[in-house]
Structure formats: structure tokens, C-alpha cells
Amino acid sequence: MKTLLAIAPSPRRGGNSDLLLQEFCRAAEDSGWKVETIRVNDMKFRPCQACDACAKDGRCIVQDDMQEVYPKIISSDALVLASPITFGSMNAQLKMFIDRFQCWWHAKYNLKKPFIPEDARHPGFFICVGAIKRKEYCESAAGIIRVFFHNINHVLKGSLSFRGYDEKGDVLKDPEVLAETYKAGRDFIASIDKEG
Template identity: 35%
Template sequence: MKNILAIYGSHRRGQNSDTLLDTLLKGMEAEATSVKKLYVAALKIKPCLACDHCYKDAKCIIKDDMQSIYEDFERADIVITATPIYFNTVSSGLKTLIDRCQSIWSGKYILGKSPISRKKRLGHVICTAGSTMADEDFDCTIKVLDMFYKCINAELTGKTLVADTDKLHVKDNKDLLDAMLDKGRDILEGF
């Protein structure tokens, strides 16, 4: 069974990035898959305190929803993250979740023992922007997400970058939605 972790970074459900993620997941539907969806805006995740406690044992001292998310990372075979772009980066809620991966980072790079196994994990990101942007305008966001995936021992193997969504909402872009269904199938087959 393939475990898929879907991280919704949008503050608004059912909008562009959520629609694309739902469509991608629909393309990944199979008997041998299990999908866990995380709506970051609905979770209680406090910001990293930069207390350095995790430098001692690779564990975060803050007790909130991140504790179960660390377990979700461990179980995941495929991690898909969808976010709207704000000031050339991920949503604030998603950035808070990413920052709380400092305990995983410190385990890997300070203590030399990753708290998350190094089993094969694939990652895919979906980024949407209301403004007109070229693919290279997403570079800041992709750098943040690439580092996040490296931290959780996942290889960022694909990205979907969609701009100008203020002009055309993705739910009205049939070609894009069809391509997302195909992309979902391709990700699952490529694992």
C-alpha cells in the first residue's frame, strides 16, 4: 500500500491550490493507496521557538498538532504540498509547519541520526499565483519547498506551477484539470 500525505497550504478551502491538489489526488486513486489530508489552516501549530532543545535529542518540546505530523511524514511514501503564493513564498501556515521541521533537520545534520527513516519518498508541489508569473518567478517558493522535502527525506520529483489564476480560476480550466488527473496517475505509476 502506498501512503500519500496531502498538505493543503491554502487558508481558503476549495480555491485554486486546493482544487488542483484534489484533482491530482483523484488521478492517484487506486486500491493500493491510502490518502491522509492535512489542512494546515485547521491545525494547531505553534511557531518554532528557536530554543535549540531539538539539538539534544531531535525532538521538539512544543506539544501541538506537529507531533502527529512527524508521524505522518514517517508513514508517507508520497508527499504532495499545495500552496498559494504570497510575497513569492508559501502561505504563512505552511511556512510555520515547515519551520517546525527544525527538529528533524537537527536530528539529521547536528546529531547525525534522522528521526525519519530514509525510505524512498517522492514529493510533488503545486503552487498557484493570482498574478501573471513566469516559471522562474516561482523559484523562491520552490527553494523553500525543496529544502522542506530534503529535510523529510523526500525527493522533489515534480512541480505544478500555475499563474494568472485571478484571470482564470483553475476550476474553469478543463485542460489543466485533465492534465492534473494524468499527472496523478503518472506519479503513482512512477513510484
């Protein structure tokens, strides 16, 4: 059984990004995949300390909950992240999580021993949701995801951005948004299954 790793960084359980992520993941489960969710806000971890100890072997020496994340990314078959927009970007929890992959940057570029081989190109998907109805509000977050995926040898297969949703559960008012997210999940999984 293939595994989709879902990264949920919002502190608001059952909030808009959570609901969209669940819908995306429901499509994966309906397609016979297993889903494992990481709730970033519940993790105990520090931001990258720029100690550069990872330059030696590509491994982070900071012993906290991030240590359980690295092997999960390696062993999963695909990755989906869903973030609320805060101050025009992804939320701080997700950015802090991403920065802890500096060790993978060293593994790939300095040591030439990436944890996921370059040609494996694991598939990934990004969902973001914000209150303000301006297109550029998701662009900063999507740009960071592109850089992140490139560094960890994932391919951004697609993304969804929803604007105009602020209160907890607002996305439930628009069933077509949930349907679009479910369909995106189904298509994402189908494209991976097709490739074998």
C-alpha cells in the first residue's frame, strides 16, 4: 500500500487548511492509499540554528521531533502540504519545519548524497488558503514550496489556492471548493498510480 504524507501546519484544528487537506487525503484513501498526517503545530522542535554540523554528513544534530519526520519523508510515496496564509506567506510553523531541511540541502549539494535520489523525484502537492481575495497572497508561499521541493528532490505536481476564507470552517460554505480539492487529490493519486 502506498503512503501519502500529509503536513498540516495550522494551529487551528478543523480550520480551513485542515478541512481542505482532509478532503485531499480522503481522495487518496478512496484510491487505496494510506495517509499519515503530521501536525506541525503539535511538534516540539526548534528552528534551524545554522550550526552547520549537518555539512559533515547531511544529518541534523538537533534532537527533537524533526528526527521522526526525516525518515517518514524518505519512506512515503508522495507529499501534500496545506498552509494558511499569514502575513502574505506560509505560516511560521511550516516555514520553521522547512528550514530544518537545511541538512538535506547539504546532503544534496555539498555531499552529493541526497536522501531521496534525484531521479526518484517524489511527487508533491501544495494547498494554501487565505482571507484576502488577492491573487498574490499565495504566490510567496508557493514560491517557497517550489524551492523546498527542489531541495528535497520532490516535484510539485500541482497546487490549489483558495482566497476569501477567514473564519474557522468557512470553506464548508462552498461545497464546490471541497469538491475541487477532492478531485485534485484523486487526479494527483491517479497520475502517480499510472506512472507505477
